[in-house]
Amino acid sequence: MNDTKGTPALPPALAAELDRHWIRLTLIAWIVVAIFYVWQRWSAIHWLSLGDTDDNMRLMQVRALLGGQGWYDLRNYRLNPPGGFDIHWSRIVDLPIAALILLLRPFVGNAEAEKLACGIAPLIPLAATLLGIGATVRRLVAPTAWPLAIVFMMGSTVALLMFMPDRIDHHGWQLAMLSLTVAGLCDPRGPRGGAMVGLASAVSLTIGLEMLPYCAMAGAIIALRWVWDAAERQRLLTYALALGGGCAAGFAIFASEANRVMRCDALTPIWLSVFVAAGALLALLAMVSPPRRGVRLALAVAAGAIIVTGFALLFPQCLGRPEQVSDELYNNWLGNVREAKPIYRHPLRVGLPLMALPTMGLIGALIATWRARREPSALGWACVTLFAVFAMAMLLWQVRAGPAAQVLAIPGVTALGWLILPWLLGHRSLFVRVFGTVAVFIAISGLFAGLALKWFPIDRPKPYVQRVNRATGRCLTLPAMDPLNRLPRQTIFTFVDLGPRLIALTHHNAIAGPYHRNGDAILDVQHAFKRSPAEARAIMKRHGATLMLVCPNMAESTVYRDRAPGGFYDRLAHGETFDWLQSVPMPKGSPLRLYRIR
Structure with missing residues (x-):
């Protein structure tokens, strides 16, 4: 689909500049967005409004590091003193926050430096996310389509919240790695694309295992590309080496003392052995790379079976709850966490805005895949479509998959907008050009869901819920x-x-x-x-x-x-x-x- 059909009529000089300097212009756009959100949320930054428990714990982890606590000691000694407790995170996400505090502290003092760092740090992974999305749509839609993708990203509901000031936990960084993963899957240069997917997956897994299903899906897609086309062997090889080597390096540099035991909830020796073994097997397949497609498929299935069977036999304790909590704790607490419930268990006011953008993204990806079926970009669109379907399925498991589903929807909605909006903008009727364009944009972007809930009395929160939310916020x-x-x-x-x-x-x-x-x-x-x-x-x-x-x-x-x-x-x-x-x-x-x- 990467052609000029449906392309907005841009002056040749402007189109050339958008194409040639897209990275620089994307970063300029990111700086403008970052300044706007810091200004808009200055009051929250001033009052250190870390609304999520994880954001507060992240700040405590950074404080401990700057206070002299050991690099590999992630025990928090101020909860359940005097022994404290170990947390399963890594220090990757601590680094930009700590660096900003150290940079700003001589000028504004420690307290203000912390507030500013918490306000600025979450916006840093947004830059990587925009670059990953931009690279994807340039390859699949058109070289000048990346500004439209940024616009759609700015209209996302829950995904953008992961990058807002004071949202200092790891979710923004993992979404950034996901966007880079998709860009790598669509990269026409196989070795570079494979290395990008492998490294992005390794970084994400070192941060935490929340994105493990997406990392596994990315690996499966790369293996399927190789099964379909033996010329993809270099992509598979560099992916395998980057995944295994990246996870090994991540474990050596960032795994805490508490994560060097046989636990199932982080990059511990259990998961390290799985990823290194997977990387070794996939590298072996790439080096052998038999010419017959059926043989390649059989080898890929065998490799997957070896990994899954070995995991089940060697680490049966991880087949149940990876958190390894007691039945009482699961029934009284973990099993009742709202974000761990499927989307259909949530009220319409939560589910509809969250589902709107991924739904439109999947529609756009399917249409784009069909239109590109005889073009070189068909394989890239197939990867995006598979990921979009997978993200929708993940929402049926846990609603916390919503931000990832929205990020994965951006290439599809960009393709849909690139196809429809030029026709509307070029229509002879002023009414169609103005109102038609606005209406279609609202529909494609998924913003219609939020507007519908605002204008119509659909599933309004009950007074009891509102009272609870007010009390929680005030305290x-x-x-x-x-x-x-x-x-x-x-x-x-x-x-x-x-x-x-x-x-x-x-x-x-x-x-x-x-x-x-x-x-x-x-x-x-x-x-x-x-x-x-x-x-x-x-x-x-x-x-x-x-x-x-x-x-x-x-x-x-x-x-x-x-x-x-x-x-x-x-x-x-x-x-x-x-x-x-x-x-x-x-x-x-x-x-x-x-x-x-x-």
């Missing part, structure tokens, strides 16, 4: 937490979802955060709030807590109040007092309630 703010710093440093017993924010904004310690390696402490918090007051006090004392902090109507509090009637928190929420719990005054209007544990 997590810096003004709400800051008065706690007037008290001497001590261990505070609080909700699991409040723990990371508490240690990020105050000098106090907490008991638990929503991380599976912190499972025993999570259960202790749940047991304390759900069971009898006597058991609650015993658990708090066992953890050395001297204060208890709660946020009435916070989402987590409703679990203890509504699902454990007669339990400690339910009785506390209904106004009952206890002789071992003394109220500590907080500023007027504070959403938090603080108690001293006797």
